[in-house]
Amino acid sequence: SPGEAVGLPGAGTEAARLLRDKLALRRAAARRDVPQPAFTEATEPADVDALRARHGGRCVLKPANRQASLGVVLMDPGDDTAEAWRHTVAADEPRLRVHYADTARYLVEERLDGPEVSVEALVHEGVVGFLNVTAKQVLPGPYPVELGHTVPAPEDGPGGAAREALAHATAELVAAVGFSTGVLHAEWVLSGGRPHLIECAGRLPGDHIPDLVDLAYGGEGLLAGLLALLSGDGPRPPRPAAQGAAIRFLPTPAAPGAVVRSVSGVTDAEALDGVQRVAVALREGTGIGPVTNSWQRAGHVLATGTTPQEAARTAERAAAAVRFGLAAPAGEPR
Template sequence: MSGAASTYIVVGCGLALLGELDKILPAGSVTVVEEADLLDAGDLRAKAAKRACVAEVVDGPAQRHDGSSPLPPSALTAAVAVIPSWEYSVVATAACAEAAGVPGAGVRAARTLRDKVLLREAAAAAGMRQPQWTEPADVDDLRAFAAAHGDACVLKPADRQASVGVRLIGPGDDLRHAWDESHAADDAKLRSANWTPGRFLVEQRLHGPEISAEVLVADGRVIWVNVTDKTVWPGTHPVEAGHLLPSVLDASVRARVAEANQQLVDAVGYGTGALHSEWILVDGVEPYLVECAGRLPGDAIVPLIDLAYGGSLIEDFVRVLRGERPERPVRAARGAAVRFVTAPAGVVRAVHGADEAGAVEGVFAAGATVAVGASVRPPASSWDRAGHVLAVGDDGPEAARIAEQAASLITFEVDAPAAD
C-alpha cells in the first residue's frame, strides 16, 4: 500500500495481523493500543516493536465496551484508519474510529455484535431467520427451555469467541454440569483482567450444513462476499474441524446468503469494515443466523481467501477502512481448505509428521501448534486444536481432500493424564 505515511491505529496487539500489515504499510505508521496486563503477560511491547510498521505501543483500555475511545483526541488527529485485532477490541475500535472521524463499524453496531443477546434482539426486530432463544438467568431456565425443545439446545456465552463455552445439550445430559462448564470456560490469554464477563444464551438446536460468510462492507452496503463451508467435530463442543472455499453451494443458495448478510448489516446498522457471519442452512437452503463477528475471520480463513482469490484481503480491508472501494475478484480462481488436527489427552511426548505433511503436493502450510511438554485435551474450543494443514486445489473439495490426507500424517505421542 503506497502513499505518504499516516497513522494507522491498531486496537489490540495481534502479532499475526501486525506481520501482515508490515507487508503493506509504511515504516513507523502504526500505533498499537492494548491493555497493559496483556502487553506485560505476553511481552508484546518488545514483540510488536520488531515490526517496521510499528511506531509505538500504547497502554490503553482496548477492550472497553462503554463506547468511549481508548485514545485521547490529540492522539487521533493523524489517523486514517482504525483496525481491530481481536474480537474483544471491536467496540473500542469503533469508538476510536468515531472519535477520529474515519470510517468504522459504528459504536452501536459494534456493541450489538459483541453481545449475542443484543444481536438476537436486532435480528428478531428485522425479521431475520434465526433459532428460538432466551437469556437464562439460572439452570432452571435452561431446564425449562430444553424441555420445551425436545431436550436439545445450545448453551453459550454472549461475548466469547472461538467456541469458548459453547455446549451442545441433548437428552439425558446433566444440565447443572453443562451450566457450570459453560460459565467456567475462559479466554484468558486474549482478554484483559479488566474485562467483565457478560450474559449467556440458550438456543434452539438447528440442523443443516454449516457455513460462514466473509464480508466487506462500505457505508452500510455489502461490497464483497465469500462463502465458506465448514465441518465440525462431533460431540458436545462444536469445534470447527476444517473449512473449504469457495463454497460448493448452488449459486441460488449463495445468493440467499449474500442477501441475508445485507439484511444483517441493515439490522445492526453496521457502517464500514469486515464481518464474519456464521449460518446454518435449514433444509439445506435457508440461512439461519448463528452469530456474527465485526472483524476479519480467524481459523486461517484469511489466507485461504488469498490463496483462492488472489490479492490480499487484509490490504483491501485496510483500504475500505480508509474510505476506498477496492475491486476484488468475485469468483475464486481455485479452491483452498484448512484441516485442523487433534491430539489425545495428556502431555505431549513427541510430535511426528509435520514436515511430511508440508511436503504433500498442494499443501501451502502445515504444522503442529503444540510442543513437546504441552498438556492437551479433547477440543472444547478452537484453542485446544493441536495442528493445521492449509492446501490448494482446483476447487474446494479437492483442496479439502489434500488437506485431510496431509493432516493424517501429523501424529502425537502422548503420556495419558494421571487418573483422578
C-alpha cells in the first residue's frame, strides 16, 4: 500500500486484503483456530445444499465482498435454495463503493444461534488498546438487518458478561490477519457462551456506532483515536464508559406497496429527555418495500442515559413515537 511504502502506520497490505474478503478472512481465522462457523465457498446452489445437508437445513448465504447486509440470507429447513441464490448473486451497491474490478464470490456457512455483538478496537502495532463491546438487535426473519445498537453492552447482558472472552478473541483475530495499526470493527455471535466470528472490517463501523462511542465514553472518540494512531501518536489505552448511548432504527411499516402519506411524532420524540437526534428517511410520497439491507431502513433515533439500559429504553420510546401514515398507491383502491 502507499502508506506502507513510505513507512506510515496502517493495517498492512495483507491484513487490508483479508479484511476486504469474507472468505479469505474465514480461512485466515481458521489457521489461527479463531472460533467461527463451518464454511465453504459457494459457486452454485448445489454448494449451498451440500452444507445445509450437514447442518440440519440451516445456513447463512452471503457475498464475500459486500457490506450493509447486502445479499445476506438466513436459511431454514424448507427454504428455497434457488430463490436465496438469486437474491444473493443480485446484490450490489455500485453507487456506494469504488469502481474496481472485483470478481463476485459467495460464501455459505453454518448458522449459529445466540446474541450478536460487535467489538470496536483501536490497535497499535498488533496490540489492542481501547476496546468497546456493542450490543445489537437484528431484524427477525431471513434478512439480518440491524435494528439497534447499545454502547457499551450492558454488564448484566450477554455482551457485557463475555467482554473478557471477546477481548481475547479479538486479540487472536488481530494475530490471525497480521493487523498492525488502526481500527477494527468485528462482529461476533455468542454461541454456547463463546464468541464466534461473523465478520470483521478494518475501518470505522457504520450505523452511527462512532457517534455512540463518542457519546458514551466522552473525550477522544473512535475517529480521533484512529487519526492519532495513524499520525504515529502511540497506543490508545482502554478507558471506561461515562454513560450509555443507544441507536434504534425506525421500523419500516409492514405494508409493501403502500405509499407514505404523512410522518408524525418527530417533535414528540425529540422532546424526550436524553434524545440526541431523530432522523427520518421516509418522506411523503415514498413507496414502501421490504427491508432486506441497511440502506432501506426508515430512519433512526440516538439517545443517551446514565446507563446503557436507560439509553436503550429512551431510544426505543423515541422510535415508537414516530409514526407513518400510509395510503394505497395512486390508481389503486384505498
